[in-house]
Amino acid sequence: xxxxxxxxxxxxxxxxxxxxxxxxxxxxxxxxxxxxxLILIAxxxxxxxxxxxxxxxxxxxGAKVLLIVGIMTAHSAAExxxxxxxxxxxxxxxxxxxxxxxxxxxxxxxxxxLIMVPRGATxxxxxxxxxxxxxxxxxxxxPAFLFVLTFQPWLPVGLGLAAGAMLWMIFSELLPxxxxxxxxxxxxxxxxxxxxxxxxxxxxx
Numbered sequence: 001x002x003x004x005x006x007x008x009x010x011x012x013x014x015x016x017x018x019x020x021x022x023x024x025x026x027x028x029x030x031x032x033x034x035x036x037x038l039i040l041i042a043x044x045x046x047x048x049x050x051x052x053x054x055x056x057x058x059x060x061x062g063a064k065v066l067l068i069v070g071i072m073t074a075h076s077a078a079e080x081x082x083x084x085x086x087x088x089x090x091x092x093x094x095x096x097x098x099x100x101x102x103x104x105x106x107x108x109x110x111x112x113x114l115i116m117v118p119r120g121a122t123x124x125x126x127x128x129x130x131x132x133x134x135x136x137x138x139x140x141x142x143p144a145f146l147f148v149l150t151f152q153p154w155l156p157v158g159l160g161l162a163a164g165a166m167l168w169m170i171f172s173e174l175l176p177x178x179x180x181x182x183x184x185x186x187x188x189x190x191x192x193x194x195x196x197x198x199x200x201x202x203x204x205x
Contacts, residue, residue: 001114002178003187006170007194008111012075012104013163013170015202019082020159023152031160032167035074039165043067064173068115071165072108072133078158079104080137084144085152094145100202105134107198115174 020028046063079101087094109130116126144151178187 001118002174003182003190004194005111005114006174006178007191007196008107008198009166009170009174010191011195011198011202012108012111013166014199015104016075016078016159016163016166020156020163023156025156027153027156028160028163031157031162032164033160034157035161035164035166036168038161039067039071039168042070062119065116065119065121067169067173068112069129069133071162071169072112073136074158074165075108075162076105076134077136077140078155078162080140081144081151081155081158083137083141084146085148085155087141087145088148088152101137103201104198105137107201109134 017028017032020031043063046066083094083098083101086097109127112130112133113123113126116129117123121129175187175191178190182190
């Protein structure tokens with residue numbers, strides 16, 4: 001589960017960074033560094049509050065799940081702004097971006113479920129949190145469209161923030177845990193296949 005989630009999230013990071021670079025490489029990179037800094041701060045705070053629980057997952061696992069849901073929610077927020085900015089460039093572009101992001105939401109939700117269910121969450125609760133993590137998309141798409149000139153300069157920063165936070169989670173939490181369950185060769189194969197599958201969805205849509 002961790003290996004598949006890592007591959008899916010790695011492809012999502014790649015897509016976020018490429019999209020951000022189309023607006024501003026410098027602001028995207030600043031966002032990536034900011035995302036890593038924010039997730040480090042959040043992780044340290046969560047370690048001091050080990051009684052946290054989410055979807056019946058408690059302790060250290062609960063903290064990890066909370067981090068993942070938070071990261072994917074931030075990711076969805078950036079994508080929501082992207083949808084709104086896209087519609088600012090015309091109906092056809094906005095429709096294209098909306099369909100592409102809607103398709104991406106399926107493997108992204110799967111990544112959350114693959115992390116939550118093995119740690120004790122029910123499938124129903126994992127599905128619910130996957131949906132909740134995507135709520136910022138419609139909530140931010142409308143104001144981003146209405147105030148496109150205000151939101152557009154910050155879009156690459158938001159995309160970078162989400163990518164940086166996810167990259168930290170992949171390399172500091174998911175891959176080390178996955179390496180304890182399967183061989184390095186198997187881990188590499190699963191991550192690459194998941195990455196390629198997610199990237200295929202991105203390229204096709």
